Amino acid sequence: MTTHTASRRPPPAGGGDFARLSKQITEAGLMNRRPGYYTVRSIAVAVAYAGGWTAFVLVGAGWWSLAVAAYLAVIFGQVALLAHDVAHRQVFRRRRPSETSGRIAGAAIGMGYGWWQDKHTRHHANPNHEALDPDIAPDLLVWSQGQARAATGLPGLIGRWQAFLFFPLLALEGVNLRVSSARALGNRALKNRTLDGMLLYGHTAAYLTALFLVLPAGMAIAFLAVHQCLFGLYLGCLFAPNHKGMPILTGNDRPDFLRRQVLTARNVRGSWFTDLALGGLNHQIEHHLFPSMPTPHLRKAQPIVRRYCQELGVDYLETGLISSYRQALASLHRAGAPLRRARISTARA
Incomplete structure (x- = not known):
């Protein structure tokens, strides 16, 4: 995974x-509703x-x-995508109906x-910034070699082979x-945490x-496993192509808004079916530039944004779905390199 620093990037232009x-x-x-x-x-x-x-x-x-569990896994993913659009005020202009409908959708999938x-708001403000984007904070996985060198415990163990473990995880x-x-309910700064709880x-x-009332215990556990695992896999496959494997920003490396959003995101080519399956997030660059733009407008905005980036000389990356996963896995493998080297050194010692 490539880490970009301010010294390696041309001076950002103005807003x-x-x-x-x-x-x-x-x-x-x-931008119309x-x-x-x-x-x-x-x-x-x-x-x-x-x-x-x-x-x-x-x-x-x-x-x-x-x-049915497999079917509901897909539908839960679609509910999550709808909650995402609502949270970005793509559906309602005002905060209250957005929060009310967002909470209903969130409650439907737990x-x-x-x-x-x-x-998600913090992610949008600083995408792929090592210290500011919660989506690339080291947890089970490490996203950069710097994080790998500091990793201990489970991340240090998993990080060695995380590219192979990514989809199972x-x-x-x-x-x-x-x-x-x-866990977030313990954060007193979180608004409406009682209602959320x-x-x-x-x-x-x-x-x-519902599971244990309708199904025998063994079958209920099997349903739970299939439903939750496939739901998690679908969620992960929705978001992995968007930023994983793209440049990671560090320290004071914060280009202007346009470059910060474009250079750290990746679009995925596809048809209307791709738009449906990925909820429009395959147009990630346009979504990050205009988060409140309704999903059906993202495809229409793409040629305008791409042409404008070409005029500015700003890299605009678009790739196929399989290629996006390949790039994400390759970056994960590179990020874990220090952990593999450390293991080899320890074994030789």
Whole structure:
């Protein structure tokens, strides 16, 4: 994984670069709301969610319930994508309806909305900044060789072979979502944490009650494992192509807004189906530049942004989905190199 420092990057231009781009986007009408689109999408996701749980009850105690678990894993991912758009005020202009609908969506999948919104806001402000972006804070994985050299315990152990373990570990992301949400409730600075706690634990109680009420214990555990692992894998596959393997900023290396967002993000090529499966996050550069832009406008904004970046001489990366995963895994392998070298040195000693 490449780490860029301020000395290796041309001096950032002023904020006028983004202002000129923003004017083009606004004049093209791409910041306008799309209430019809979000109404249809919200209804479709809600019907698919309710239909999944209805199928769960109707199928009952049979192994076909695992197919329902796989289906619900995808629908949970779609609910998460809708919550993401709501949090960015792509759906509603005002804060209250955005927070209310965001909490409803979060409660539907067992996610603490306040915790996630705080974390995601910090990510958008400083994407891929080693000290400021919570998405690349060393936890189980290390994202740079600097983090690897400082790693101890489990990250130090996993980091050696993290590229090979990455996708298996993504299966735990659904569980991590709940654990991190619950852990954040202890943070007194978190707003509405009592409400978030009630929704989070209410979802967990209802979810487990439904599983063990409808299914025998063994089958309920199997459903839980399939559903949560596939949900976590889907979530991870949604977000991994966006920034992993892109330049990591360190220290005072903070280019102007346009370059900070473009240089640390990667777009993924694809059709309307890619847009549906990834919730528009395949247009990550446009999303980071204009977080409140409605999802269906991101594809329309792409040629404008790409052409503008070419005029400025700013690198604009777009690749295929498989290639994006390959780049992310290669960067993880490079990041873990110091841990592998340390192991070899210890073995020789």
